[in-house]
Structures are given as structure tokens and as C-alpha cells.
Amino acid sequence: MAKAVSVSIEGDNIKVVFATLKGKKIIVNDSFVLPDEKFDDFLSSVKAKDFIVSVDFNNYFQDSVLIPPVKKSLTSAVIISELKKKNANVADITPLFFRVGQKKVDGKMLNEYFVFYVETPEVDNIVRRFLSKGKRIRALYPNMMSALKILPVQERPYLFFHEIGGRKNISLIDNGRMLFARSFQSIGEGIADYDIQNINMTVNYCIQALRITPEKIMIAGSGDDTSSASMQATIPSVHFSRPGTIEVDNEIFTNYLVPISALGHGRMKSIFTDGYRRFSILSNLIRYSTASFTILSLLLAGLLGVNLVKYSSLKSRLSSIRSLHNNLRPVINKYNSEKKSLESRKPMADFINSMTGQPSVAGLLYALSGLRTNGISIDTFQMEYDGGKTLKLRMGGKAGAGSLYVSQQDLDNLVAGLKKTRGIKDVVGELSLKSMTFSIHSVYEEE
Structure with a gap:
């Protein structure tokens, strides 16, 4: 929802309309007529900065011109050039034009334009009247064309x-x-x-x-x-x-047709001079830049305030942590003293732990006491700690005096018996055919 002020300069009288724009809806809030001599005082006192202006120009002209297709940005300059060719009296003018269609001339397709134009000094005088009071003209239309905005x-x-x-x-x-x-x-x-x-x-x-x-x-x-x-x-x-989009009494609509129409949403170009267009663009750029800078400054100020609060909170927490650290210092010193005392006893503790952690030889011998060795003569029996929780076990000797088959059977029975013995695993037996000797390797882990 935006507020807008539209004025229509009609001879010695100026019609003023205050309205609220809500989407495509125009809500007329106030309307009145001022004599021309009081309009400057009105501009000085009114708070509004932007105005939509419609003017009944004293001297206006209209013509039809044909120009070749050119870039949109060059159309105005080419039209002015054509008007000066057609009329030697045309000097400094400001045009407003509409493309009518195309015509074929000498085998070439040319664009045809209807051109409404006025002398630039007359436009400058109107613009200057508003600028001298610190006001901006947001749009400027000829009175007879303002109705196009709502037609x-x-x-x-x-x-x-x-x-x-x-x-x-x-x-x-x-x-x-x-x-x-x-x-x-x-x-x-x-x-x-x-x-x-x-x-x-x-x-x-x-x-x-x-x-x-x-x-x-x-x-x-x-x-x-x-x-x-x-x-x-x-x-x-x-x-x-x-139109239903305009909320106002029918009589007021009839009497203030031009300034109300100028508030419409129809497409219509302003009859600005090139100089004022550049000024307007620069002015808007400065306004938006200033607004953006102000918003950014407020955001930065807000962020700074938030960070100051966070910094204050963090500083308070750090002070609390320092105080806690000072209170814990005696406890930490006591801990370090006890730790140093324990470290001096660590070698003995490690030795005792290693001894208690190794498998028992007596336990191994007890487990082997029930082993049956039929046909087998055990000559060597070796045990070796591997540094962990297991014993490496090696047996050697001769198989029985029977045949090779019987000797292999006796060895297999011994290996099978070892595998069944509690705590013994990874049993591997080998028989030498030449000497009829055997060797058995296994590992014992106390359960």
C-alpha cells in the first residue's frame, strides 16, 4: 500500500488528488482545486516528495513519421531527426510517440510512429517549478493522454x-x-x-x-x-x-478524471527530457544507495551489539573457569604426587602381572597325564613361553616297530588325543618314513 499525489495543470487551475494505491486499486482520499498562484505555496507545505503530473501544454504538436528499424535506445533521436527534416521550425523538442505499424516505401519496410511533441523549454519550466520546492516528478503526461492509463x-x-x-x-x-x-x-x-x-x-x-x-x-x-x-x-x-478498481464518488471521478487516470496501471511513457531522465535515474540511485547504506549500518550496529553481549558473557565464563582452576590446584598437585609414587612401583607390578598371566606348567603336565601313547616312544618334550599367555609345546620320538601303516595310525591316535586335551590347540604331527621318528608341535593356553 502506497500513498500518491497526482496533479493536473489545466490552464489557471490545478487539480490535486491524494490517493492510496493498493495493488491495482486506486483509493481516492482527497481532491481539491487550487488556483495557479497558490500552487507554489502548496508545494512548499505538503509533505509528499514525489508527484505524478499531467499538463495541458500551451503549445503541442503531433505528426506521423516513418523511420527504418533501429535499436530501441535510438528511436527517439531518429524520430526527432525526421521531424526536423519535415519541419524547419522544429528546434529543441521533447517527443512522446507510439508505433502505429509498418509501411513499405521504395521497397523498404519502415516503422510508422504517431508523435506527440512539445517544446523542451516548456517541459523544463514545469520540472523546475517542482524541483525548486524540493519535489520530484515521478511521471509527466500530457493531459489528453493521461486517460490512457485507465482506458x-x-x-x-x-x-x-x-x-x-x-x-x-x-x-x-x-x-x-x-x-x-x-x-x-x-x-x-x-x-x-x-x-x-x-x-x-x-x-x-x-x-x-x-x-x-x-x-x-x-x-x-x-x-x-x-x-x-x-x-x-x-x-x-x-x-x-x-472502472471498478477506482474507489471514489462518480462525480469526483468525472471532475478529476485526468489526475485520477494518471494513477492507473496502464503502460504509458513520461514526456521527460533526456536531461531530466538522467537526473531522475541518478537521484533514484542515490536514494536507494542511501537507504541500503542506512539499512546495512543498522544491521551492522545490531550485530555489533549482539557480539558485545556474547563477548561479555564469554569474558564472565573465562573468569569463572580461572577461579575454578585456582580452586583445583591443590587437588592437581596431590594427584601428580600420587602418580609419581605409583610410577616408581610400576616395574614390580608389571613383573608380578606377567608371572600371574603366564600359563601354568603344572597345569599342562596335569592335562597330559591322561594322554595315551600306545606304540609311541616319546624321547623329547620341550616347552617355551611365547611372551604372552600361551606355551609352545614340542614332542619328539620314535613310532612303533610295526609297519608304516601301524606307525602312522599310532601317531594319528596321539595327535587326536592331544587335540582332545583341554587347553591344547594347533596340533601338527609329522612322521619321517626313513627313520620312523616323529615330531609334534602344538600350543597350550590355560583356560
């Missing part, structure tokens, strides 16, 4: 008739663009025969010169009253009703 966009061209500041205006509208405009002095409110004649003349001009046939004429405001006219227009007429 319906239709596929078929039509005429729009309305009265502004004692003058009646007829515009040819096609798909949201103005293709032609006429303005003539009003001889009274409503539509009289004189007005009907001007309407019919405009229709004929559109058909004959522009090759465009208006479908109808749309009449706004008091112009809808045709009771004093005995003539009829050559095309149907319809009343232009207040």
Missing part, C-alpha cells in the same frame, strides 16, 4: 471523447496506443451540434487519411449528455464508466 485495451480502434479545462479532446485509441488526437474549444457542457460536427470530422479523417475506421466513440464525464444536440454521430457512442 480499456480493445482489439478494434475507437475514439475517446472527454473535456479538460474548457477544451474538448478526441483521441483515436488502438490497442492501448494513441494514434491521433484533436482538441478544440468547448462552447458548453455536454455535447452540442458543434461537438457532433467535430466528432464526425474526426471519424472522416481517420477513415480517409489514416485508413482506420473507429468502431465507436467512448464518451467520458458530462460529455455523455447529448440532449442539446440535434445531430447524431456517424458511429455508435458509449458511456465510459468509472
Whole structure:
């Protein structure tokens, strides 16, 4: 939701509208008319900084030009150049133009534009009047074109008739663009025969010169009253009703049609000079940069405040930790003293632990006491600690005097008996066929 101020300069009077813009909705809050001599005081006292301005220019011109296709940024300069070629009296001008279509000339396709233009000094005077009071013009429209901001966009061209500041205006509208405009002095409110004649003349001009046939004429405001006219227009007429997006009394809408229309959302370029466009861009850039810097400064200040709070909390915690460390110092000293005393006894403790951790020889011999050695003569029996919790065991001797088969059977029985002996594992037996001797390797681990 945004506040907006729209003014319409209509001769010696200036109409002012204060409104609230909410999406596409226009809510008119206040409206009044000021004489021109009091407008400067109004600008000095009003708080608003930005204005939407519509002007009934003292001297305006319109023409149609054909130019070759050029970049969008060059269109204005090329149009001005063409206007100066057509009219030697054209000097410093500011144009507002609409693309009509294309025409083929000498085998080349050219773009056709309807151009409305005014003398640049007149635009400068209006801009200067606002800037001198510290105000900015956000948009600047000719009065007869402001209504384009709220007029319906239709596929078929039509005429729009309305009265502004004692003058009646007829515009040819096609798909949201103005293709032609006429303005003539009003001889009274409503539509009289004189007005009907001007309407019919405009229709004929559109058909004959522009090759465009208006479908109808749309009449706004008091112009809808045709009771004093005995003539009829050559095309149907319809009343232009207040759009539903504008919240205001119908009478106020009729009386303040131009400044209210200028607040609309229709696409419409401002008739700014190149100098003011550059100034406006730079001014907006400075405004947004200043706002961004202010926001950034506030954010940094907030972050600094948060970090100061965190720093204060951290400092308090560090002080608490230092105090706790000082209180623990006697305990730490006692711990270090006891640790040093224990380290002096560690070698003896390790020796005792190693002795108690080794398997018992007596336990091994007891386990082997029930081993059956039928046909086997054990000559050697060796035991060796491996430094851990196991004993390496090696046996050797001769097998029985029987055949090779019997000797192998006796050795296998001995190996099987060892494997069944509690604590003995990894038993491997070997028999020498030449000497009929054997060797057995195994490991004993006390369970």
C-alpha cells in the first residue's frame, strides 16, 4: 500500500488528488482545486516528495513519421531527426510517440510512429517549478493522454471523447496506443451540434487519411449528455464508466478524471527530457544507495551489539573457569604426587602381572597325564613361553616297530588325543618314513 499525489495543470487551475494505491486499486482520499498562484505555496507545505503530473501544454504538436528499424535506445533521436527534416521550425523538442505499424516505401519496410511533441523549454519550466520546492516528478503526461492509463485495451480502434479545462479532446485509441488526437474549444457542457460536427470530422479523417475506421466513440464525464444536440454521430457512442478498481464518488471521478487516470496501471511513457531522465535515474540511485547504506549500518550496529553481549558473557565464563582452576590446584598437585609414587612401583607390578598371566606348567603336565601313547616312544618334550599367555609345546620320538601303516595310525591316535586335551590347540604331527621318528608341535593356553 502506497500513498500518491497526482496533479493536473489545466490552464489557471490545478487539480490535486491524494490517493492510496493498493495493488491495482486506486483509493481516492482527497481532491481539491487550487488556483495557479497558490500552487507554489502548496508545494512548499505538503509533505509528499514525489508527484505524478499531467499538463495541458500551451503549445503541442503531433505528426506521423516513418523511420527504418533501429535499436530501441535510438528511436527517439531518429524520430526527432525526421521531424526536423519535415519541419524547419522544429528546434529543441521533447517527443512522446507510439508505433502505429509498418509501411513499405521504395521497397523498404519502415516503422510508422504517431508523435506527440512539445517544446523542451516548456517541459523544463514545469520540472523546475517542482524541483525548486524540493519535489520530484515521478511521471509527466500530457493531459489528453493521461486517460490512457485507465482506458480499456480493445482489439478494434475507437475514439475517446472527454473535456479538460474548457477544451474538448478526441483521441483515436488502438490497442492501448494513441494514434491521433484533436482538441478544440468547448462552447458548453455536454455535447452540442458543434461537438457532433467535430466528432464526425474526426471519424472522416481517420477513415480517409489514416485508413482506420473507429468502431465507436467512448464518451467520458458530462460529455455523455447529448440532449442539446440535434445531430447524431456517424458511429455508435458509449458511456465510459468509472472502472471498478477506482474507489471514489462518480462525480469526483468525472471532475478529476485526468489526475485520477494518471494513477492507473496502464503502460504509458513520461514526456521527460533526456536531461531530466538522467537526473531522475541518478537521484533514484542515490536514494536507494542511501537507504541500503542506512539499512546495512543498522544491521551492522545490531550485530555489533549482539557480539558485545556474547563477548561479555564469554569474558564472565573465562573468569569463572580461572577461579575454578585456582580452586583445583591443590587437588592437581596431590594427584601428580600420587602418580609419581605409583610410577616408581610400576616395574614390580608389571613383573608380578606377567608371572600371574603366564600359563601354568603344572597345569599342562596335569592335562597330559591322561594322554595315551600306545606304540609311541616319546624321547623329547620341550616347552617355551611365547611372551604372552600361551606355551609352545614340542614332542619328539620314535613310532612303533610295526609297519608304516601301524606307525602312522599310532601317531594319528596321539595327535587326536592331544587335540582332545583341554587347553591344547594347533596340533601338527609329522612322521619321517626313513627313520620312523616323529615330531609334534602344538600350543597350550590355560583356560
